[in-house]
Amino acid sequence: MKISKYAQASALWLDYQKALASYVFSKVKDQDASQEIMQEVLMKMYNACCSDKEIQKIEAWLFQIAHHAIVDYWGKQKKFTDDLPEASLEEENLVWRELAEYVEPLINLLPEKYARPLYLSDIEGIKQADIAEQLNLGLSAIKSRIQRAREMLQKEIQTCCRLETDACGTLIGISVKDSCAPLQEHRKKIE
Template sequence: DHYRKNKRNIPTETFHDAEEESEVSAMKDAAEFILPMINLLPEDYAAPLRMSDVDGTKLKDIATALNLGLSAVKQRVSRGRKMLRDIFTECCLMELDDQGRLVSFEVRPDCGALQRYKAFLETTE
């Protein structure tokens, strides 16, 4: 009881703040590359995915705009997401914490298309 009563309390706010800043920074870094990665996909998958996930267009409206059936749009968005996930895995080094949150993000040196885009971003800053 004596040891529990006199236990030191270490303020954890500073640790949480540092973790959150790291997470936010990594998310911003990753977000910069989402649209360029979508643009690497074949247009049949890139257009519906961009309209759905970037622009927030409803699937029904995408189907009308692209003159496709609703099931075709759903399938293309789903396949596009999988392709995008594969590109992320292939072209990016990501570190996740225990809860699965992104803590660090970096473009792999051997991913030419994204390295060129990264260099372009650095010249415009």
Template sequence: MKKIEKYEEVSKLWLEYKNALKFYLLKKVKNEDLANELSHEVLMKVYNSCCSGNEIRNLRSWMFQIAHNTTIDYLKKENKFKYEIPEIVEIDDNNSYKEAGELVEPLIKLLPDKYALPLQLSDIEQLKQSEVSIRLNLTLTATKSRIQRARKLLKEKIIECSNLELDKKGNLISIEIKSGCKPIQKNN
């Protein structure tokens, strides 16, 4: 009974996203019949995965990742794969990278100032490290060292405060802030 419910849930999900997925596939292969064929293949992969027991946090991104991988597999099989197709980044209100970016700045503010400020200037405000060193009256070596240390500390904070879902290549699929994240709760 549970599998039937899962399939019904996936059917509703598929109906919601099938046109967007087909349009994505059509942009990549530029052939409507082939896009329809690949769309059917994506649907089969989605159905096969639906009852695997794995929790999927961002269903839209997951489905587009399946479409992306299916397209690459097809192009490789047909020897039409001449260069790496960039990983799909869906631009919408639920974009995982946008969510991650919104998490980063509050976490940077939790770092000690001697690390937070150089990281803020170089990675958020996009100043060259040499400009950061001048502005903070540090040597370039000290500036680079502090930025690298800040990145490590920030990574630890991100791991502490969120659940990240990555694809096989390490690209972000979804991010969810942990409910018990004390640093974010203190900052808000």
């Protein structure tokens, strides 16, 4: 995607500003510094309007800009030399557990012919050959449906969740988008 108009950049900023601000503040723990970093991210996004650069994944691109701005901030503060401190294993496990809570409700959004085999395989842990027998389908059909369902599930996760990753691609945070009614309902039920 090319950001070719300032109005387009403004709309994107409004979509991601809250998640970016949360991410930045979680790393610097200072409101003034967070606002400065957010200004840098905004300016870099607006500068993309003047370039002819193709951006494949806007969200990942914005979080990468924020990450680099945070690294620069800490470098200026001389608080560290290499990179941001790594999230502890316990924090990482919490993020993965939170994502896992959303998988089953998202599977339920898939068409039944894909959802059922995926649920039996990945949630129930049933062997694919047994699923094929249970659903009275061929093994190759079940394998194909499970693979297709995983792809569909990945798209649902991207549609409904903001996944925050560090520079190495490690998952460090997840938030449900306001536009995803099914997961918003699910969150209300579990809170």
